[in-house]
Amino acid sequence: MLSTRILTGFRRLCILDSNKLDVGVRSISTTTVANREVDSRKEMLRSLPAPDEGTAGERAIDIDGRMQKDSLFPDEDTPNRLFHGTPFKELPIFNIRVSPNNTILSLTDYKGVPKLIRSCGVEGFKHTKKGTNIAAQATAITIGTKAMERGIKTVRVSVRGLGPGRMSAIKGLQMSGLNIVSITDSTRVSWNPPRPRKAKKL
Amino acid sequence: MRHARFIARTVFVQNNDVEAACRVLNRILGKEGILDQFRRTRFYEKPFQFRRRINFEKCKAIYNEDMDRKIQFVLRKNRADPYPGCQ
Structure with a gap:
């Protein structure tokens, strides 16, 4: 009995409220916004998956327990540490230059004298195919085997730039049989750069 | 600021696991905001x-x-x- 009375009272209140509110309230519908067709290019781009920049694990929050922290990063003895009889500072260097549209790999000795160079374009991939991870991997395997033929087995890798070839080029070098000692990032980053080019219109 | 090459931003590969080393490097670069700054200064x-x-x-x-x-x-x-x- 009591509950029904309360309910009816509540209903009456609701009606009163709605009558009062009817004056200046517009209904808000969120479904139309959600179901809107993709009309502009900007929205279409936003709905696409993010481009692969070879930065897997960038946003990852995980604990690397299995790795030995002490031998993961270089210290003051690193330049003289021996790898297959060669000190670290005299190991040949694989420089990988990655951009969204191409990947260029070059092998230099420790002084920086170039020995081999190869890019996805030289490999036979043309136009947009140059800027794919498959192209980068194929190029890396080719140049890696060439380096092996020259008798180079242990190298350090230096990567510059972001692009689809960043990870796959390193993977390709390993697949060709080279022993990669270390990976260095030499991307040029400045906090007060000269004015960059105008942003692309989308 | 310039840092010593192959000392700064360098990770050693352990047990021939290149991918794990890359992930560690990427995570550090991401956390330090270096990759964000790089992307921001393209345009x-x-x-x-x-x-x-x-x-x-x-x-x-x-x-x-x-x-x-x-x-x-x-x-x-x-x-x-x-x-x-x-x-």
Whole structure:
């Protein structure tokens, strides 16, 4: 009995409220916004998956327990540490230059004298195919085997730039049989750069 | 600022696991904001974009600080052994 009375009272209140509110309230519908067709290019781009920049694990929050922290990063003895009889500072260097549209790999000795160079374009991939991870991997395997033929087995890798070839080029070098000692990032980053080019219109 | 090459931003490959080394490197670069800065400086950031980004970051920092405080408050402990079984 009591509950029904309360309910009816509540209903009456609701009606009163709605009558009062009817004056200046517009209904808000969120479904139309959600179901809107993709009309502009900007929205279409936003709905696409993010481009692969070879930065897997960038946003990852995980604990690397299995790795030995002490031998993961270089210290003051690193330049003289021996790898297959060669000190670290005299190991040949694989420089990988990655951009969204191409990947260029070059092998230099420790002084920086170039020995081999190869890019996805030289490999036979043309136009947009140059800027794919498959192209980068194929190029890396080719140049890696060439380096092996020259008798180079242990190298350090230096990567510059972001692009689809960043990870796959390193993977390709390993697949060709080279022993990669270390990976260095030499991307040029400045906090007060000269004015960059105008942003692309989308 | 220039740093010694092959000392800075370098990770050794352990047990021939190149991918894990890459992931560690990427995570560090991401956390330090180096990759974000690189992406931001590919194209000119107009003053209005700069202003909006800075304001957004400020708000986010304030929210995160308050949220951290709240979480610490909820997780507060007053026991002789605060984490039993975790010795």
